[in-house]
């Protein structure tokens with residue numbers, strides 16, 4: 001099965017690297033600067049005692065030689081439109097697409113470009129970042145990929161995709177509830193992003209501050225109220241455990257991007273959530289404030 005990974009960053013490099021190391025037929029669609037780094041150092045996964053290096057097969061936009069069987073989309077939301085244009089020749093009538101992006105809005109963009117049947121749902125559970133050298137660094141012992149049809153009937157070739165992705169060094173799951181899984185992750189990511197991103201601290205810092213726990217509870221209540229009213233009720237227990245632990249050093253990737261001065265996915269994670277809340281009549285004052293604050297940051301850092 002020919003697999004194209006669009007983007008060889010923190011998530012695409014990690015899962016694509018695992019698949020390539022396990023002998024799958026993987027090609028990465030990259031841009032010129034990333035290609036230079038990967039040609040020079042190889043694709044390297046480090047952290048938590050690991051040091052895996054693979055020599056990746058790379059392709060640049062304009063060099064794609066025809067459709068792939070499976071396309072894994074691992075760019076940030078802000079880069080999605082350009083990536084869709086670049087990956088266009090890789091998608092044929094039988095291609096399936098699994099996106100790793102957080103949020104839900106990317107689904108609409110992919111469906112508009114490639115059609116309902118091509119686009120599966122996907123949830124990437126991993127905590128990785130890119131080091132200054134360009135290596136993929138694991139930050140936590142988290143590595144799993146879930147995917148599934150967003151509507152019935154599921155494409156027949158999904159079973160082959162599941163077989164191809166499984167047994168490559170990370171747990172996989174063929175989900176029958178992928179829309180709900182994606183919404184649940186969105187609620188968690190937004191809550192984690194707001195809890196650590198608005199006060200700019202670790203969970204431990206936030207809950208130690210007077211009013212901190214009340215703030216966390218308000219964020220969780222708003223995020224999970226939206227998913228429930230949208231038709232995908234999710235259990236906030238995990239979010240509560242992760243985001244209220246005294247002394248916890250947990251932060252979200254959004255927080256890490258903020259403190260590093262990087263671009264953030266404010267519209268995909270927060271803008272879209274607040275817009276949906278308004279449409280559904282759910283009051284989310286803390287998320288509104290978070291969105292405004294992060295939009296000001298993003299406006300300054302673009």
Ligand SMILES: NC(=O)C1=CN([C@@H]2O[C@H](COP(=O)(O)OP(=O)(O)OC[C@H]3O[C@@H](n4cnc5c(N)ncnc54)[C@H](OP(=O)(O)O)[C@@H]3O)[C@@H](O)[C@H]2O)C=CC1
Pocket residue numbers: 006007008009010011012029030031032033034074075076077079082083084086100101102124125126127128129130253265
């Ligand atoms: N990091 C994490 O732990 C997790 C992230 N996610 C989600 O996954 C998504 C991807 O995030 P992440 O992997 O961290 O992001 P990264 O920024 O680390 O990686 C994205 C990669 O996409 C590349 N890229 C962008 N546009 C194109 C293009 N047109 N063609 C080829 N390559 C392109 C970038 O390359 P270049 O070097 O050229 O800019 C970059 O290497 C986000 O939505 C994020 O929220 C989900 C779970 C965990």
Ligand SMILES: CC(C)(CO)C(=O)C(=O)O
Pocket residue numbers: 102124125126127128189192251252253254
């Ligand atoms: C919470 C985590 C690490 C889970 O995948 C994540 O996706 C993020 O922080 O953006």
